[in-house]
Amino acid sequence: MAVPAAASVRDANRYRPLEVTGLVDLLDRQVRERPYARALVVTGERVQLSYGALSALAQDVAARLGGAGLRPGDAVGLIGANTAEFVVGLLGAARAGLVTAPLDPSLPAPQLAVRLDALAARAVLLDPSAPDAALPAPAWPLRVDVSRAGTAAVVLEPGAVPQVPRAAAELSRRDALVLFTAGTSARAKMVPLTHANVAASLQNICATYELGPGDATVAVMPFFHGHGLFAALLASLASGGCVLLPARGRFSAGTFWDDMRAVDATWFTAVPAIHEILLERSERAERSEREYAGGQTLKFMRSCSAPLNTATQRALERTFGAPLLSAYGMTESSHQATSEPLPQRGALRQGSVGRPTGVEVRVVDRSGRSCPVGVEGEVWVQGPTVAGGYLGDGEESARTFVDGWLHTGDLGVLDADGYLSLTGRIKNLINRGGEKISPEHVEDILAGCPGVAEAAVFAVPDPVYGQRVGAAVVVREGDGAGREEILRYCRDRLAAFEVPDRIELVAELPYTAKGGLDRKALQARYGV
Structure with a gap:
């Protein structure tokens, strides 16, 4: 019996388990099955870039980087906002076998230099928003020229690459990323994440929220942090969805709902501070803006990276007509470790950050013994998303990564159903x-x-x-x-x-x- 056309479309838009092994093949399924589907919406004109076009741009960058003398396992910095250049640079570097370290473009030049020195970066890719600063590695401007018709071309002219030792000789082509912890700026720890870490993280995120080709989002969080990088950008591309990159690559409360409407966004993720801003703005907004999220499009909202108080969560749900799911993660666990489930998959618990997603979570006392249900202790995480240690810092690695367990430094309690509630931090950040x-x-x-x-x-x-x-x-x-x-x-x-x-x-x-x-x-x- 023939399958009705409408049913075929619904099936094509549903979540399917991912077929990725890391950043290198992130786009492969979509290029093979849906090359003309939209992957990104970019620039102030909201031009669509297809999966086929994005893949071709990444391949062009990979060829140019390889031609400049960079070799698999070499580290490169990537400085930019949430732009097409950032995405193309990241995926292109991955295809060249390089290890990419995204960096915050707002950091002062001395802090950027300290991080690049510690990384032993052989080159730095800069998008047009990156600061003009003296850096300890060759800086190569990267531009993606996009026409209103959706055609695009890379502008990148790599120069000579100096011979420098790799960071503690610890990186290899197995590694995909080096992310800097947010604990300090000048002395932030470096977290190397393998392609296997990345693939496991994306599988967990996409499965938790059942993301598929029918989903779209707006990039709110910066891509140089794990929150924006994994949850918004990479999970969307891996599942065949679409990501709108706001004008100038930065979140704007003034254009957010227009951006959401432009791509028929089904979800978004943000820190509590941005949720508070959107909630406050909704009280002054036009009725059409307030009612956008109350329609059929928005399936859920997500909050991560800091505690969200329950009153704000409920107010957001009432205002925007969709459930708000709290999640918990950290750089060392490739972002997400726990999340509240979609309402049809489980109950939402007041004050909880949900259940483990593809990892094991323990709450332990000072001697390392598991705490009884409801008793506070330190949160430990173990699983395929957890990094193997810090780069170039064996002493700190030995304290934080013990027998495969990540000692997070966070305090929390588990309930009888495995839901985690965070109660504070051990350190004083x-x-x-x-x-x-x-x-x-x-x-x-x-x-x-x-x-x-x-x-x-x-x-x-x-x-x-x-x-x-x-x-x-x-x-x-x-x-x-x-x-x-x-x-x-x-x-x-x-x-x-x-x-x-x-x-x-x-x-x-x-x-x-x-x-x-x-x-x-x-x-x-x-x-x-």
């Missing part, structure tokens, strides 16, 4: 809308400011971002360093999200009896 900030690093910068004698950094509660950065500063008598001078000094040396939002000029800092900074007293005194 400040979480500003998903950006993890080291107080010690900011303190180091403040201490170098002329006129500053001492400085201590603390978290300031914030209803939108969760936390902001505050600093208590002791200035030298007679030097006259004021708040504006200190802020200008910080802006030149810190990423924008690290710059203190509040500076308290104080006479002294609290110390413990042992002479160390009393962070608990500091927080109680100033972080309110």
